[in-house]
Amino acid sequence: DVKVTQSSRYLVKRTGEKVFLECVQDMDHENMFWYRQDPGLGLRLIYFSYDVKMKEKGDIPEGYSVSREKKERFSLILESASTNQTSMYLCASIQGGRENTGELFFGEGSRLTVL
Amino acid sequence: DAKTTQPTSMDCAEGRAANLPCNHSTISGNEYVYWYRQIHSQGPQYIIHGLKNNETNEMASLIITEDRKSSTLILPHATLRDTAVYYCIVRGPSNSNSGYALNFGKGTSLLVTP
Numbered sequence: 199d200v201k202v203t204q205s206s207r208y209l210v211k212r213t214g215e216k217v218f219l220e221c222v223q224d225m226d227h228e229n230m231f232w233y234r235q236d237p238g239l240g241l242r243l244i245y246f247s248y249d250v251k252m253k254e255k256g257d258i259p260e261g262y263s264v265s266r267e268k269k270e271r272f273s274l275i276l277e278s279a280s281t282n283q284t285s286m287y288l289c290a291s292i293q294g295g296r297e298n299t300g301e302l303f304f305g306e307g308s309r310l311t312v313l
Numbered sequence: 314d315a316k317t318t319q320p321t322s323m324d325c326a327e328g329r330a331a332n333l334p335c336n337h338s339t340i341s342g343n344e345y346v347y348w349y350r351q352i353h354s355q356g357p358q359y360i361i362h363g364l365k366n367n368e369t370n371e372m373a374s375l376i377i378t379e380d381r382k383s384s385t386l387i388l389p390h391a392t393l394r395d396t397a398v399y400y401c402i403v404r405g406p407s408n409s410n411s412g413y414a415l416n417f418g419k420g421t422s423l424l425v426t427p
Binding site for chain 1: 345347349354355356357358359362404413414415416417418419420
């Protein structure tokens with residue numbers, strides 16, 4: 199079964215802490231994404247990556263950075279967590295090029311609470 | 314990418330067909346219509362997509378009007394497990410540097426009742 203795995207389902211951090219959210223996919227997909235989801239706002243794209251070491255800003259990149267050192271792993275980094283970053287974070291991946299079917303595969307989500 | 318409009322919420326009786334509408338009146342000729350759903354506390358799940366023709370798979374059917382300005386997702390025999398938020402998304406063909414991201418709106422919250 200194809201899979202996108204997020205390292206933690208639930209995290210509680212303090213304001214100012216550095217937070218790493220890890221995502222691993224086993225489908226050899228080139229493209230990976232980080233979204234956040236908040237009540238009333240839907241899913242919003244933070245960053246995406248279309249290849250190793252490549253990254254692009256999404257709609258709300260402020261306060262976040264990302265790392266893609268290996269094809270299967272895409273990390274979201276909160277350099278100094280703030281309370282307004284309390285949210286559900288969703289990682290997704292998709293095949294690129296001719297094999298792309300339009301199907302995004304999502305992880306289960308990581309619910310981050312910043313106190 | 315074209316914007317979509319969906320009802321905020323809908324109800325459906327178990328065993329009946331659930332018909333979820335989506336308006337995308339500004340859709341361009343090369344833009345696809347995608348449907349995803351998100352069950353509570355899970356990540357979104359792909360359902361189906363189409364360009365011009367109606368599509369059917371094991372989960373649902375997608376009916377796209379001839380002018381492509383609207384579409385309907387049909388769950389032929391809704392079950393309680395189909396209770397979820399359903400997202401209709403329009404997106405053009407992707408290029409390698411940007412286009413695979415999908416913009417999820419707020420979707421339709423479907424409640425299937427016994």
